[in-house]
Amino acid sequence: MNRVNQIAKQLKELEFEVNQLKKELINIQKICEHEFQKNDYIQVCTKCHYIESLYW
Numbered sequence: 001m002n003r004v005n006q007i008a009k010q011l012k013e014l015e016f017e018v019n020q021l022k023k024e025l026i027n028i029q030k031i032c033e034h035e036f037q038k039n040d041y042i043q044v045c046t047k048c049h050y051i052e053s054l055y056w
Helices: 002-031
Strands: 036-038 042-045 051-053
Touching: none
Parallel strands: none
Antiparallel strands: 036 042, 042 051
16 A cells, blocks of 8 residues: 555656646747747647647
8 A cells, every 4th residue: 555655646746747847838838939830720839839729
């Protein structure tokens, strides 16, 4: 059971780190001067990977 507790603790730590990284990515995308590559449905920034839908 000790291993189960270690795994659960590590999962919580990794979830926290993922959330921090998501916030950091959002902040980077907000200030990015986007250079989009488009197809019929979406456009994706080649620098920060921000995605916008072109299909409404």
